[in-house]
Amino acid sequence: MLKGKHLIDPMDLSLEQLDQIFNLADDIIKNPKDYMEVCKGKILATLFYEPSTRTRLSFESAMHRLGGSVVGFSSAGSSSAAKGESVADTVKTIACYADICAMRHPKEGAPKVASLKSDIPVINAGDGGHQHPTQTLTDLLTIRSLKGRLNDFTIGLCGDLKFGRTVHSLIKALSRYSNIKFILISPEELKIPDYIKEEVLIKKDIQFKEVERIEEVIGELDILYMTRVQRERFFNEEDYVRLKDSYILDKKKLKNAKQDMIVLHPLPRVNEISVEIDDDPRACYFKQVKYGMFVRMALIMKLLGVEK
Amino acid sequence: MLKIDSVEKGIVIDHIKAGLGMEIYNYLNLDKLDCSVALIKNVKSKKLGKKDIIKVENVIDIDLKVLGFIDPNITINIIENDRIVDKIKLELPEEVINVVKCKNPRCITSIEQEIEQRFKLVDKDNGIYRCIYCDQAYENNK
Known part of the structure; x- marks a missing residue:
């Protein structure tokens, strides 16, 4: 039972609970009309202490498509936090108005604090560089829907693997499924942190390799998960210039990829995926956005305990 | 050497790493107790060279779990009728x-x-x- 629970860390959910959410999302995708009024009379509060248009709109669209309503704020300046109110007090107040809330906060652990004080389910919609569980759910549903499974594949994770929280969460989440091989593609400076390698990959005896260039491995991949490489992350300009093109996916590099490989990206992208491949059937990052909304619809329903 | 009377009934927290005694005194809120409490610093120790000791008279009901976090090598003796009736082994608290x-x-x-x-x-x-x-x-x- 997921009713009344909070979602703070993607690992809070068991594989069985994930399946329940994904199965519901599948049905919502197939029969959206059946769900148009399931949350009628329910209110979602979006508590966004820092702007994140993409995530907020995804949550709000999800609730509207379920027939519910939305209240909230989209920056700390327009909330009572500007007057010095604590996260705990804000969430206790909001719990008097709304049935469920999604919180984005620049400080790590703020949604956890909220969940300890809240009578309504709290969904972590991103807390600094810490966790972003609904992105992980989005990634998993996208892979499950487009590849038909969450096991037996080779996934390449490319770009900033050091600071990218989406990548860390995705590795942890996928490490619970069988026969997945990870290829970690990044410059030396942005390699995956040792603790992820030691506590997840090595500990669970999962196959992985680390490479510097996408061209070396693109032919092996079933999934390519791109992330942004930011100039300021490099220690010197020379390395940035030497490596930056290796982390831009274009037509030329895609030529050597499998025909059924899928390209994903948590978005927003800057230049790491060339627009020239947007029309390639393997480019699935905008489909991923849509799966993000569907998985949030399923999650809201499960946490509220509503059924069609 | 400074003499402190032995405890007839109470707790002796021994083998505290020298210098940590005051910290432990504070963690356990011993200042709030009404009974005799002795904090002895820099006592000669074969095992540690120097150590701190805390003696609390009469009171036995103190939550000592936190001591396992501060220093698991600390030994705790519960004294009744001038005799050690229990030695508490410290563990890391959850x-x-x-x-x-x-x-x-x-x-x-x-x-x-x-x-x-x-x-x-x-x-x-x-x-x-x-x-x-x-x-x-x-x-x-x-």
Whole structure:
């Protein structure tokens, strides 16, 4: 039972609970009309202490498509936090108005604090560089829907693997499924942190390799998960210039990829995926956005305990 | 050497690493007790060279779990009728509240002082705790 629970860390959910959410999302995708009024009379509060248009709109669209309503704020300046109110007090107040809330906060652990004080389910919609569980759910549903499974594949994770929280969460989440091989593609400076390698990959005896260039491995991949490489992350300009093109996916590099490989990206992208491949059937990052909304619809329903 | 009377009934917290006695006095809120409490510093010790000792008279009901977090080598003797009736073996507690502060400047506790500082034991063998809010590690190898 997921009713009344909070979602703070993607690992809070068991594989069985994930399946329940994904199965519901599948049905919502197939029969959206059946769900148009399931949350009628329910209110979602979006508590966004820092702007994140993409995530907020995804949550709000999800609730509207379920027939519910939305209240909230989209920056700390327009909330009572500007007057010095604590996260705990804000969430206790909001719990008097709304049935469920999604919180984005620049400080790590703020949604956890909220969940300890809240009578309504709290969904972590991103807390600094810490966790972003609904992105992980989005990634998993996208892979499950487009590849038909969450096991037996080779996934390449490319770009900033050091600071990218989406990548860390995705590795942890996928490490619970069988026969997945990870290829970690990044410059030396942005390699995956040792603790992820030691506590997840090595500990669970999962196959992985680390490479510097996408061209070396693109032919092996079933999934390519791109992330942004930011100039300021490099220690010197020379390395940035030497490596930056290796982390831009274009037509030329895609030529050597499998025909059924899928390209994903948590978005927003800057230049790491060339627009020239947007029309390639393997480019699935905008489909991923849509799966993000569907998985949030399923999650809201499960946490509220509503059924069609 | 300074003489402190032996305790007839109470607790003797022994083998405290020299210098940590006052810290433990504070953690256990011994200043709030109404009975005799002795904090003896820098006592000669074969095992440690120097050590601190705390003696608490009459009171036995003190939550000592936190001591396992501060220094698991501390020994605790419960005294009744001038005799040691129990020796408590310390273990790392599962959770410590308001004992250490999270050092992650990005943690919510860095801006909201009212929040309890809570750390959970995640790795018993290496004494690693993590902040329950931001997962920042705290290695307890003092």
